[in-house]
Amino acid sequence: MRTTPQAEADAVPTRRILRLFRPYKGRLTLVGLLVAASSVVSVASPFLLRAVLDVAIPQQRTGLLSLLAMGMIAVAVTTSVLGVLQTLISTTVGQRVMHDLRSQVYAKLQRMPLAFFTRTRTGEVQSRIANDIGSMQATVTSTATSLVSNLTSVVATLVAMLALDWRLTLVSLLLLPWFVYISRRVGRERKKLTTQRQKQMASMSALVTESLSVSGMLLGRTMGRTDALTADFTDESERLAGLEIRSSMAGRWRMATIGITMAAVPALLYWSAGLLLHLGGPTLSIGTLVAFVTLQQGLLRPSVSLLSTGVEMQTSLALFQRVFEYLDLRPDITEPAYPVRPARIRGEVRFESVTFAYDTEQAQAALEGVDLTVPAGSSLAVVGHTGSGKSTLGYLVPRLYDVTAGRVTLDGTDVRELAFDSLSAAVGVVSQETYLFHASVAANLRFAKPDATPEELYAAARAAQIHEHIQRLPDGYDTLVGERGYRFSGGEKQRLALARTILRDPPVLVLDEATSALDTRTEQAVQEAIDALSAGRTTLTIAHRLSTVRDADQIVVLAGGHLVEHGTHEDLLDRDGHYAALVRQDKHGAADAPRPASERTVARFRASPQPTDRLCSPDAQP
Structure with missing residues (x-):
């Protein structure tokens, strides 16, 4: 088995990840359109609010007020319906991508030579398929959609804010570079911790697979190692718990600082509006200022979510890296380009x-x-x-x-x-x-x-x-x-x-x-x-x-890998x-005393439930 160089494994090309979604580009296009429509519709509410405050209420235009109120309700209903549709489609696409990944990894492992499995712990293989791909679920089902949705919302909101007042928009964006810097720092930290966490999960999974199998249980009990195995598992679990806490809390204070700062921006906007008025600048209507602050508050959620999504995407690169490592395995034993399929085999x-x-x-x-x-x-x-x-000679015939x-x-x-x-x-x-x-x-x-x-x-x-x-x-x-x-x-x-x-x-x-x-x-x-x-x-x-x-x-007769004798028994x-x-x-034939065949096997089945014929161990080999 040969693997790609470590330098290549450490960097997962974004294009390779995007290729996973290529078969579903039609559905993804539809998701993008739904997201764009939802974002555009959602930014209409502040403009309707400005018309309510500056026109409908001051001028006591009841008909216009009713239409504007109905419009705001319609915006809420439309964005909710569009959100449900985009969630349904994006989740379906994400689950199909996960299915494709699982199938590809399993198919690749089925083609690996026997040598790969003799030096790889079964729990490690299971962890790559179950834990790593399972942990990628948020990325492939919701993160991509969240990225597009929040990015579109941010862009649409910024355009609307510029349309209301470009000066207040600049004030709102002063802290953006600082936010981006913090999110990148947090992302790198979480990516490193995620790699450590997945390795620890694989180690614990391997221990469970080995010690809780029938053979492992028999060995542990008969050797009196039950308490030692329990202690080993406790240590492994404690290390995993520590990594989970560190991963969950990594950058949490930094991200909280971003949230606090963005929540304080409305006060900065009110202060800036008063300062502009004091300096003799163009006046802002109350409706415009309230609409702008509403937009800015609407910008808070997608902006923080967008930064968090960036962190999650950096974290998921560690998971993609581990999965791609298996997909990049090169089996030493491969089918020939032009395989021979004889009609009849005699057996020489x-x-x-x-x-x-x-x-x-x-x-x-x-x-x-x-x-x-x-x-x-x-x-x-x-x-x-x-x-x-001896066994090596036999394994060469079926090409193990x-x-x-x-x-x-x-x-x-x-x-x-x-x-x-x-x-x-x-x-x-x-x-x-x-x-x-x-x-x-x-x-x-x-x-x-x-x-x-x-x-x-x-x-x-x-x-x-x-x-x-x-x-x-x-x-x-x-x-x-x-x-x-x-x-x-x-x-x-x-x-x-x-x-x-x-x-x-x-x-x-x-x-x-x-x-x-x-x-x-x-x-x-x-x-x-x-x-x-x-x-x-x-x-x-x-x-x-x-x-x-x-x-x-x-x-x-083989000795030291050499054929040293050849003939019949008598010769x-x-x-x-x-x-x-x-x-x-060879003393075995005389040493073993004959024992009667036992009928206890039949009795062992009497009190046992009998499930269906389904094969429950897809990774097992007969």
Whole structure:
């Protein structure tokens, strides 16, 4: 993964933010027209008031007074209606922009390589989507409209003030530069605090995600770390609370000074009008002076709001920056410009001088110079000590990582040239850590094939030797599996994962230590399901227990990223080398005492509510 330089990330171009609104320029134009109309209509009231004070009341013209009063009421009604319409349209546009941002970030993350997620905390990813984009709601739904609305109101009010008396207008604008300076200072301060606050929110979100998951809860309880985790969360929350207070109060006294000063301006205007009269200047009628002060007071709200909006926009730049950082991520694994989509895949897999390093600067590669051919429909077992590169070799076939040198081919085509959908349809992966969604059994199986019929579900479950067990559950295939499948045993989860893979029916199968965490009896049942799944497919088995690979067509031994032995089980035993030594060390088959299959899983479902099939974890990976 490569990111943009920090210098570029620190400055978010305004044009880039505006491009987010480009698809909705028609609606935004309508909002602008409504805002302009509302602003123009609103400034009519002071002129109507001047006519009331200078003409209608002194001259006792009752008819004119009634018309002027009705006009002032009509102005209020019109501005209110226009305000509701512009709020409706602008909020709709803002929510659509937020939807677009969320979708773009999620789509980008779905294209990121496995390496990105292995070094990024899940809570951090969730925080970018939920907290950062959620905090931008005010900016994209109301701030832009507020800016246009207040700017138009200020301009229209200033024009009206100039029309009434240009001298008093100049007096009103003397403090404007000071106001602008203060608002810019406050904006920069709040932007800095917002960046710190969002990082702290991400840190707290990550802690919650990790410690309150099923795995985190089990670990905390069994290790006696519940109080320590609570203390950690309390500290994180306290830091966030402090940042929230500082962010809320940043520049508050400065902005209050602006409000006090602008509220005192009417007294300055009355004093200026009296001074002009004393100096012999043109006289001002009472109606004109009252109308002008009314306009100036009307200028107070949009002016302060405009300055506050500027502060909010500076603050929101920090949020845009964090979101754009994810949008600017460049995945190392990309689909080719002209992807290959073969009509039929036989399943021959080849590793041609394959070298792979997780970090190009690391001293030793995870794999180096691996040459290997797996004929279509045959089985290959990969064995070796922990850290020898077994899982890495398997992950190169479905292109979870790309080779550093050499190539991996499928039926003679480099996997980097295949379309993503073709490759995912051709290669199925069953790992030791089985992931199940918080949804029904049927929904979890249909994740592999959304249009699968009930008969296809039953056939896949029978092949994985899990159908009868599912039928005994309270709601059968509609039974909720629970968060991450923790309401199933390890062997049951593995067989559900196998059924899911059978439903997808890939010609190439990668089994990454799929039975290493199971007891002997459960392993035997799962192994039978694996044998059924492997029939007629090209199978790569990454094995820890060597008892599961004796019947493989070929076995390779990895050591330190190098292929050191290659042959059948009998051949490798006869050589009395690395493989024979591993077999002697493999004590698991004798050490594990058989245990009867438990029926407690069925009982665990009896007292539990059964929600719908909806997949509730969109960011999870199966």
